[in-house]
Amino acid sequence: MIAPYPVKLIVVGAGLIGPRHAQHVHDNPITELMAIIDPQPDTKQIAQQLHTLHFPSISKFIEYCNSHKLPYPDGAIVCTPNHTHVKVAGELASYGIHLLVEKPIGSTPEEAKSLKVYTSLKNVRVLVGHHRRFNPYIMEAKRNLHKCGEIVGVQGSWMLCKPQDYFDVAPWRTKSCAGGVLLINLVHDLDLLQFLFGPIHRIYAELLPKRRDHEADEGAALTIKFKNGISGTFICSDNVTSPFNFENATGENPMIPHHNEINGIYRIFGSKGTLSLPDMTIFHQSHMKNSTWLEPLLQEQIEFDVAKLPFDSQLNHFVDVIRGNEDPYCCIDDGISALLCIDAVLKSIDTGMPVIVEDVKNIKSNDEALTLKELRFHLSQTGEASIPVRKFLTNNYASLKTQSNYKLPILIRESFGIPPSLTARFEKGREVKNSLDGLDEAGVAKALADILKQ
Structure with missing residues (x-):
């Protein structure tokens, strides 16, 4: 619909x-x-x-x-x-x-x-x-990549300093399993690099020195090889004093001051020219038959509407x-492809070696992530609305346990006056609750069948 x-x-x-x-x-x-x-x-x-x-x-x-x-x-x-x-x-x-x-x-x-x-x-x-795929700077850069000719290399940076209260309000950001600049911030840039230049084939990474007493990383320096042959470097940190990052340079985040004079957070090098972002300047010698360092380069400013907000x-x-x-x-x-690039970064840091990025097609789903773990029936001992639920459980409880090989906990919670309901708990605490109020015995069976389909 x-x-x-x-x-x-x-x-x-x-x-x-x-x-x-x-x-x-x-x-x-x-x-x-x-x-x-x-x-x-x-x-x-x-x-x-x-x-x-x-x-x-x-x-x-x-x-x-x-x-x-x-x-x-x-x-x-x-x-x-x-x-x-x-x-x-x-x-x-x-x-x-x-x-x-x-x-x-x-x-x-x-x-x-x-x-x-x-x-x-x-x-x-x-x-x-x-x-950031929707950022006007990125969209315009993608439209103008052809002006660089055959792209050979790319250079990028994301460098700034996060204040302590950023971590105080959300302590999970200090943990290596979920926080750190690699998973929170670098994943943006790796996605953009693949959006602009195609899949990344191989990554080598070195951690930057840490200055905080946190589990999580504070950044890394990377060398990157794309499947199409393009090579590049990228450096990221959330604990240095610097405006050379996407937010400062583009004004994308209203909470972070915009430094509109910043250029070169991304530089894209090609056979016919070099594109600098976010200043959107192309350096070229298109007026000449063959490029040479003996002649000056021309600068062309790409004009476009920057008012449209990515969000x-x-x-x-x-x-x-x-x-x-x-x-x-x-x-x-x-999204998985960006995660696989982060995985390659982390493996490279652990091994000290370049790591080939796994193909998305080879990833198997973690069936445990959304597996049903428990059923809970809530009902009243004496309430009229709970009579169909009590009948359903009397007639079907044994067969439900048998069907699950007695591995699925089926809990019955009774409390005076509460409306009947059914709650399914899945892996990692996800719960789905359905009201059974007003249903007959067949309706309770259907509600259970519907919840088991999830």
């Missing part, structure tokens, strides 16, 4: 990036911000400022929709901590909600592959939030993805 305008969206996660997403959804005339979901109490104030609802969890939001007979949202923007992306996305997909999942798509390629399999089964469309472009594209008008500009496989 094609979603009508405005497209109803929720934002899950109200940390550093969530409120920005929520503001863009609120301001966009073709989208409606249905709710913000985050367990932190101060999220309520953010929601009030945006004239929307706040819920502490997805299950509470779903309960609200069911009790008010409201349709579920058309889409959700997932911007929770990195290691929860697959868990949260899987829970939303179980309700048929289309997804924009912030990068990285998952903690591991295998986990992300399991999300791809699951969302495909649920007919849920997924856009991965590598939003707005990404949001408009997400609406088109939801409506079935476009395929995701950055799909789960693209």
Whole structure:
């Protein structure tokens, strides 16, 4: 079904990036911000400022929709901590909600592959939030790459200093399993490099010196070989004083000052010219038959509209993805490919050797990532509404245990006066709760069958 305008969206996660997403959804005339979901109490104030609802969890939001007979949202923007992306996305997909999942798509390629399999089964469309693909500087650079001729090399940097409160408000950013500049920030640039030049074949990486007392890395220097033969270097750090990074140079993030005089955070070297970003200057000798160092180079400034915000472009594209008008500009496989590059970086650091990047096609899904772990029936001992559930359990409990080879815990929780419900707990804590109120015995059986399909 094609979603009508405005497209109803929720934002899950109200940390550093969530409120920005929520503001863009609120301001966009073709989208409606249905709710913000985050367990932190101060999220309520953010929601009030945006004239929307706040819920502490997805299950509470779903309960609200069911009790008010409201349709579920058309889409959700997932911007929770990195290691929860697959868990949260899987829970939303179980309700048929289309997804924009912030990068990285998952903690591991295998986990992300399991999300791809699951969302495909649920007919849920997924856009991965590598939003810099929508940045006007990047889009214009891609359109003008041909002016460089045959591209030979690329040089890039992402260097700045994150303040201590960046880590204080989200301690997970200090952990090696989810934080660090490689997984949080370098993954953006590796995605952009593949977006511009194609798949990366091989990476060699050396860690930069650390100055913080954290588990997580503070950056690395890389040499990169692309499958098409292009070679490059890239250096990244979040603990140096420098404006040579995407945010400072482009003004993309309103929280980070824009230094519009910065140039050369990316330099693309080709047989006919060199393109510098974000100043969008091409150095060339197109007026000459053969290039030579004995003659001066001409400078050409590429003029284009820089006013379009990447988050707005990404949001408009997400609406088109939801409506079935476009395929995701950055799909789960693209997100997995960026993760595989990060994996290669980490393996290279561990071994001290260059590492070939694994092909996305070779990645097997981690079936455990979304596996059913437990069923819980909640009912009243004496309530009339719970009679069909009690009958269903009396008649079917033994066969349910047999069908699962007695490996699946099936719990019965009784409490006076509560409405009957069924909760399924999946791997990594994801839970799906269905109300059984008002259902007869056959309806309870169908509700169980539906939840087992997830």
